[in-house]
Amino acid sequence: MLHRPSIARSALMGLLLVATGAALATTDDETRDWRRWLRMFPNIAPATQPAYLQECGSCHLAYPPGVLPAASWNRILAPESLADHYGDDASLPDALVAELRGYLMANAADGSARVRERAFAVPGAAQSDTGLPRITETPYFIRKHHRIPARLVTDNPEVGSFSQCNRCHIGADRGIFDERQIEIPGLGRWKD
16 A cells, blocks of 8 residues: 555656646647637626626627626616616616526626726726726736727727727627737737
8 A cells, every 4th residue: 555655646747747748749829829829718707697697788899797806796786876877767667687697697707707897896996987896997908908009999989988898809709809800990909
């Protein structure tokens, strides 16, 4: 019995050495292909709840729940906030609000295991002029977009606002917000 752990340990070490050798032998092209393949997967869980997709997605991108903490979603879903939802009346029946609230609370940034979603949960999300939270005013969003000139977004009639994520992030509806998958209308691929 004393020999079995050492045999298993030796086998594991051998596998690790082979894997390390293979990783070191990978060419730049192979590394780029691997990274390109990895970018096809969501780095933020996309919105999936049918009522949320229907009600919220009919006016704008159904933002992934993981881009705001639960308290922010709760404020957005308050009856007075829905009555003046960033300048529009988005009032909904109480039962539907309860359904949406349950979905958003269960999938909010502060309860997520995803690193990028947790970054949105950092306290200090700025308030809009209506007092409602804005994804575009969270510290994480600002840090990730600070080098993008306003003329490419807010002055661009095909985009109009930084809140129009899906105008530039070609995989936004699938939760893919990789910076190498950005196409700014009128400009093309974004190269930082």
